[in-house]
Amino acid sequence: MTLKNGDVPLLKTIDDIIDRAREISYGSEPYCLAIAAAHDIAAVEAAILCQKEGIARCMLFGKSKKIKSLLEEQGATPSEFEIVSTRSDKESADGVAMAASEGKANVILKGIISTSVLLRQILNKDYGLRRRGLLSHTAILSMSNYPKLLSLTDGGMVIKPTFDQKVEIIRNSVMVSRAVGVEVPRVAALSPIDYIVQAFPDTFEAAALSKMAERGQIENCIVDGPMSLDTAVWPPAVAYQKIKSPVAGQADILLTNSIEEGNILAKSLIQFSEAKFAGVIVGARIPIALVSRADDAYNKLASVALSVVVAHFIRK
């Protein structure tokens, strides 16, 4: 798929992403969010916020009675939401996949349903939502001591990516970065050190990934690695190391080597640096937002907003 970046504005904060989603959904027809297994407080909260903030209209699939009572508990009017009653998680997943495939829904939010059940239906050939590539997770963080948005991948989906999967993960994340207006994102393939050493096979892969991008095998981005975190995002470390790299000190995307690395790094920045964040699964024809029970309302909204921005970008 070739994507034209044309008129995508550069977004610098999570607030910008939310504003941009509102703008996209404002025009002729609001974007529609389909929630799979919405009978859960986190999902219902997200739905209420999305409609209130004008990010997306919501279709809630799941146990309708529970959904209605949760909506009422939160002070919302159930009739303002489209609720589709389903008897099982699989039926909910089928429902959202069908809605997406018919073009009724533009983004999907995972409710209280296991990721594998949801993805199995979304990737079912019958719905035509599948693309050739891999599904992977990108988290976008915004924090006071970094001057731009920072993407982290993959701390939520692929447990231990193979080399080929890393290529796909970069492609997916580059797409997300381009959707938030970074025309040629700078990707750092992380490792504990900046050199290629045998003790860390990840450093070989990082080196090969950089070269692949240089040869045009991974498009629309600059990849450099192996690179340690400080070199990637901390200008004083770059000065000290005297590393010459178009990525060092100004990375847009950080590629980690395992779900633990990605997850723990993201959570470190969220917990200790009060980073705001949004997360999305891309790789299918439709983006899937993931929110956790522990996320606050703002971050739930942010994840759906990011999905809307990505959906808009894919559509163009």
Place this chain on the structure above:
Amino acid sequence: MKIQIQKPIRSLDEILALAEKLVKQHGPYRVVLSGGSDAVCVGALNLAKNKGFVKPILVGHRRRIDNTFDKLSLSQDGWEINEDKDPRNATINCAKGLLNGDADILMRGKLMARDFIKALLDPELRLKNRGTLWTNIVVVDNPKINRLLLINDCGIIVNADLPMRLRQITKVIEFASFLGIEDVKIALLAAVESISPGMPVSMEEAVISKMCERGQFPEGVAIDGPLSLDLAISPKAVKKKGFKGNVAGNADALVVNNLGIGNLLFKSLITLCGSSSASTVVGLPFPVIFTSRSESPENILYSIAMAILQAGPKAYNLK
């Protein structure tokens, strides 16, 4: 001689204050820097020297060391400088000096962590036999948390299997106790708190938690895992998820299973998260200062202070 710390140390400034006390009683400690031309380490030693903490000894490439002093506009008065161009040899000689009692503390300068450790493994030194484990512990002080956080391992052990992690945990318990943290709460970090065969780490961590439950670790120690980072340290996240456990939200120590994770966690804390840190390698017969190049001289001062505490009251100083 070991110093006895009664009350848990809760900040790096307390470590600095304790080191100051020791120095007042025993005079400056002799720190030998292998790879002596490292500008950040020399800067840190200069800070420590001005406070009367250390008597620095630099070993390395003479011309490069001179360049570093020029660049920092420092005088070489009061610095002992020994020429040894080969970094491996230099490190081995530094270690010999420490074993002979010619110095108190070893510090890594301008050479790669791997090469530094490899040099110390030289059979001639007989520093390591089958029973000993060397592991890196970083003590982090973050303004968001009212206690110190220990992270293990951020720089030495590449991949730890279950037996290795048990040995690491023992070292962490010992080190926590050295810092006065007796009933240490240890979180075994993972991406999520659920156990699944698809993530072998989560299985190992479940096993270790169970061992702790069965009393296979010292009394009072609490170990839980797999735990995600937010569940380990944030009481707010624990409450929101309705999670139950005796470590969650209050972990004193975070133990990871590979260096990739530890390194990222540590570097994120000291770069983008505004933390201070002190870093060491435990398991050797002398204190080792093991810092990262993303640290400032001010930050490295904490590592120097911690090493002084580890060295404890020295007999030679009492003369």
